[in-house]
Amino acid sequence: MHDNDISRRRLLGTVGAAGATGLVLGAAGGAATYAGASGETPTALTSVGATGIAFHGEHQAGITTPLQACGHLIAFDLAPGAGRREAAALMRRWSALASELMAGRAAGDGDTGVALDAGPSSLTVTFGFGRTFFDRAALVAQRPPELDPLPAFSSDQLDAKRSNGDLWVQIGANDALVAFHALRAIQKAAGDAVRVRWQMNGFNRSPGATGKPMTARNLMGQLDGTRNPKPSEADFDKRIFVPSETSGTKYDWLAGGSYAVVRRIRMLLDDWEQLSLKKQELVIGRRKSDGAPLTGGTETTELALEETRPDGKLVIPDNAHARISAPEQNGGAAMLRRPFSFHDGIGADGTPDAGLLFICWQADPLRGFVPVQRKLDRGDALSAFIRHEASGLFAVPGGARAGEYVGQRLLES
Amino acid sequence: MHDNDISRRRLLGTVGAAGATGLVLGAAGGAATYAGASGETPTALTSVGATGIAFHGEHQAGITTPLQACGHLIAFDLAPGAGRREAAALMRRWSALASELMAGRAAGDGDTGVALDAGPSSLTVTFGFGRTFFDRAALVAQRPPELDPLPAFSSDQLDAKRSNGDLWVQIGANDALVAFHALRAIQKAAGDAVRVRWQMNGFNRSPGATGKPMTARNLMGQLDGTRNPKPSEADFDKRIFVPSETSGTKYDWLAGGSYAVVRRIRMLLDDWEQLSLKKQELVIGRRKSDGAPLTGGTETTELALEETRPDGKLVIPDNAHARISAPEQNGGAAMLRRPFSFHDGIGADGTPDAGLLFICWQADPLRGFVPVQRKLDRGDALSAFIRHEASGLFAVPGGARAGEYVGQRLLES
Numbered sequence: 001m002h003d004n005d006i007s008r009r010r011l012l013g014t015v016g017a018a019g020a021t022g023l024v025l026g027a028a029g030g031a032a033t034y035a036g037a038s039g040e041t042p043t044a045l046t047s048v049g050a051t052g053i054a055f056h057g058e059h060q061a062g063i064t065t066p067l068q069a070c071g072h073l074i075a076f077d078l079a080p081g082a083g084r085r086e087a088a089a090l091m092r093r094w095s096a097l098a099s100e101l102m103a104g105r106a107a108g109d110g111d112t113g114v115a116l117d118a119g120p121s122s123l124t125v126t127f128g129f130g131r132t133f134f135d136r137a138a139l140v141a142q143r144p145p146e147l148d149p150l151p152a153f154s155s156d157q158l159d160a161k162r163s164n165g166d167l168w169v170q171i172g173a174n175d176a177l178v179a180f181h182a183l184r185a186i187q188k189a190a191g192d193a194v195r196v197r198w199q200m201n202g203f204n205r206s207p208g209a210t211g212k213p214m215t216a217r218n219l220m221g222q223l224d225g226t227r228n229p230k231p232s233e234a235d236f237d238k239r240i241f242v243p244s245e246t247s248g249t250k251y252d253w254l255a256g257g258s259y260a261v262v263r264r265i266r267m268l269l270d271d272w273e274q275l276s277l278k279k280q281e282l283v284i285g286r287r288k289s290d291g292a293p294l295t296g297g298t299e300t301t302e303l304a305l306e307e308t309r310p311d312g313k314l315v316i317p318d319n320a321h322a323r324i325s326a327p328e329q330n331g332g333a334a335m336l337r338r339p340f341s342f343h344d345g346i347g348a349d350g351t352p353d354a355g356l357l358f359i360c361w362q363a364d365p366l367r368g369f370v371p372v373q374r375k376l377d378r379g380d381a382l383s384a385f386i387r388h389e390a391s392g393l394f395a396v397p398g399g400a401r402a403g404e405y406v407g408q409r410l411l412e413s
Numbered sequence: 414m415h416d417n418d419i420s421r422r423r424l425l426g427t428v429g430a431a432g433a434t435g436l437v438l439g440a441a442g443g444a445a446t447y448a449g450a451s452g453e454t455p456t457a458l459t460s461v462g463a464t465g466i467a468f469h470g471e472h473q474a475g476i477t478t479p480l481q482a483c484g485h486l487i488a489f490d491l492a493p494g495a496g497r498r499e500a501a502a503l504m505r506r507w508s509a510l511a512s513e514l515m516a517g518r519a520a521g522d523g524d525t526g527v528a529l530d531a532g533p534s535s536l537t538v539t540f541g542f543g544r545t546f547f548d549r550a551a552l553v554a555q556r557p558p559e560l561d562p563l564p565a566f567s568s569d570q571l572d573a574k575r576s577n578g579d580l581w582v583q584i585g586a587n588d589a590l591v592a593f594h595a596l597r598a599i600q601k602a603a604g605d606a607v608r609v610r611w612q613m614n615g616f617n618r619s620p621g622a623t624g625k626p627m628t629a630r631n632l633m634g635q636l637d638g639t640r641n642p643k644p645s646e647a648d649f650d651k652r653i654f655v656p657s658e659t660s661g662t663k664y665d666w667l668a669g670g671s672y673a674v675v676r677r678i679r680m681l682l683d684d685w686e687q688l689s690l691k692k693q694e695l696v697i698g699r700r701k702s703d704g705a706p707l708t709g710g711t712e713t714t715e716l717a718l719e720e721t722r723p724d725g726k727l728v729i730p731d732n733a734h735a736r737i738s739a740p741e742q743n744g745g746a747a748m749l750r751r752p753f754s755f756h757d758g759i760g761a762d763g764t765p766d767a768g769l770l771f772i773c774w775q776a777d778p779l780r781g782f783v784p785v786q787r788k789l790d791r792g793d794a795l796s797a798f799i800r801h802e803a804s805g806l807f808a809v810p811g812g813a814r815a816g817e818y819v820g821q822r823l824l825e826s
Contacts, residue, residue, distance in 0.1 A: 047621070048620070069589065069619060070619075112633070112634045112686055113630070113635075113690075113701045113702070114632060114633075114634045116630065117622075119622065121622050174622065175618055175622035176482065176616040176617070176619065176754070177617075177630060177754070180754075184682070184686070184765075196763075198759075199758050203483075204589070204590075205588055206619055207619070207621070208620070208621070209462040209531040209588035211462065211532075217530065219593060220527075221529065222526075269597070288526045288529075341589070341590070343614060344614075344757065344758070345613065346612050350609075
């Protein structure tokens with residue numbers, strides 16, 4: 001790539017240098033405009049393109065970052081013969097690359113040009129390590145017990161080839177070409193150290209499609225994420241991020257990190273869409289239109305779980321999804337759900353190959369995802385309309401400090 | 414769906430009633446805001462969500478409509494036993510549905526709710542008829558010769574199962590959930606009259622990702638569509654739309670219509686990305702950064718096709734894509750290219766299953782697509798990096814007038 005081309009994408013602002021997690025610069029920040037190429041007038045970007053997410057910080061980006069319109073998940077396995085040394089070199093390359101891309105800059109000499117003209121568009125690149133990584137990189141002593149395999153659930157129909165993996169990368173952006181550009185750059189920078197294990201694409205609503213930011217809808221039409229913990233809540237960090245008290249132990253590399261559970265959840269939409277609206281709402285326990293509990297109020301009103309109808313039956317049925325997954329029914333188990341929808345056309349069985357790339361974040365999967373999924377697996381009325389087709393569990397290190405790469409405290413421990 | 418839910422999505426404005434082709438109402442038009450449900454304050458949508466495209470008009474929407482961020486293509490075949498009568502009923506249902514959806518309204522009683530909260534988001538739904546439709550609907554006398562099968566090209570590797578079809582629907586929107594919602598609604602409304610033949614998903618840049626509207630980039634990183642005819646050009650209508658002089662003939666149902674050539678063009682990105690930038694630019698004949706000809710200037714500067722280098726060689730090589738596809742090298746053949754990129758993950762061969770859903774529009778495919786593709790097929794340096802994997806040719810009737818459905822003049826002739 002010519003110097004010209006790189007300078008075209010170089011932001012005048014200092015996106016990425018702020019250090020705070022998920023700090024969003026952009027049109028509102030006033031700094032993110034292009035340095036024009038020779039003789040060209042700089043073009044002001046709108047906030048969609050101009051918004052950049054900081055790469056460096058206490059936590060990696062892509063966890064508390066607002067949902068993005070486009071996402072790619074890709075898992076890699078270390079190549080035969082590659083170990084800790086190659087993994088360290090790779091994480092160093094990938095971190096440098098992610099830092100450049102998230103600031104709206106080019107991927108270096110071999111840049112494909114696919115992201116030219118666009119700003120960083122809220123690009124995030126997030127890295128995680130799967131259980132098998134620690135075997136292959138001879139780091140078993142540093143592997144936390146939280147990475148033990150998830151229990152089997154009776155409704156799972158998991159495809160091992162699309163599950164787990166040594167390394168996991170989550171890419172999100174508000175522009176499809178910016179996201180694709182990052183995916184290709186990450187793959188190219190991988191070199192010979194790793195091989196692609198699986199890759200999935202997803203999406204969310206476009207910025208500006210709704211009048212205000214709101215809970216996302218999934219492809220069943222439900223508001224999805226109503227009960228998500230909020231960063232403003234006092235115990236948010238404790239629930240989502242691995243505490244820094246781990247410092248000084250063999251797991252200190254995980255301080256400020258989190259665990260991601262990734263599930264490809266196929267929605268059986270042909271069946272679901274045959275239910276009447278009323279029946280769908282009984283399955284969920286909430287109104288479809290606005291997410292309010294069937295016991296009334298608004299989306300944020302608490303479920304009146306004991307309320308009965310004149311005939312004595314519960315208004316929110318025993319097996320309603322919202323009842324079974326309610327944090328107060330699960331010892332306060334909390335996870336931050338941050339999914340993408342997926343739609344890969346028509347499946348081999350003739351039904352839509354569509355659903356949710358469920359991604360949830362928690363300080364401990366055994367106190368977040370697992371207990372809730374165990375209950376859902378047994379008694380959720382929604383189970384008849386979904387199928388878990390792939391699964392992954394990844395330890396996601398804290399954010400890299402300036403001059404550091406993601407995972408450095410593990411790989412150079 | 415409750416009346417409440419429908420009214421939530423009902424626009425106060427009169428999107429769709431304007432009658433002019435591709436007239437875009439929206440924030441700029443001032444009228445597109447929501448009627449709030451009981452007690453709810455109406456929410457003003459931003460222009461991304463609020464923009465609605467008129468369904469009725471001289472031409473169907475989705476031809477001169479600006480590129481949308483998300484697209485679905487779906488082809489259907491008439492079910493055994495279904496003929497002209499069933500097709501007419503289907504086109505009546507589909508037209509009524511498209512008119513509602515494009516105005517941001519619900520799909521009726523069985524609405525899935527997936528588009529709730531969002532505005533119309535520039536949704537378009539465009540309908541076409543393939544060659545085989547006229548056999549199955551006993552309308553062979555009304556089939557124009559322009560629907561004769563496209564010639565075979567030596568570089569084609571076409572999958573018949575993903576090619577052609579009796580009926581073709583193109584859906585585009587600037588929000589992925591709005592587009593998916595429309596796709597499911599179109600499938601549901603199809604009922605028993607037709608069966609899905611194939612379905613493909615695509616995308617373009619998000620609104621606002623770049624500082625100004627500009628020529629789209631494809632997944633090779635090239636600006637793609639530089640030489641597209643512009644609606645402001647005097648002969649634009651004549652080149653793109655079937656003239657109304659056909660009125661009074663047996664093809665008068667096509668007046669104001671167009672022909673769409675659809676090609677799934679796989680890009681061999683692993684090979685392409687191994688070329689240096691300089692070699693890529695020689696393949697295309699234009700600079701990657703800004704689309705200017707290698708002979709200088711800006712994106713819109715004419716190619717200096719005869720210019721030579723000091724060593725006597727042509728600056729824009731003999732086999733450069735831009736030279737071979739230049740309208741002035743093809744007797745002025747013109748087509749309006751309006752594609753979506755696609756990315757369906759990793760293909761069976763381990764390479765990215767990505768490329769271009771090439772869609773071009775012209776008044777006559779034998780004077781638009783065919784002569785250009787013939788030349789490209791023989792001598793284009795780009796051919797080594799692409800593969801045509803599926804193909805379709807569809808006659809797209811003119812737009813429905815108020816009270817009319819798309820294709821009515823054919824189906825009730």
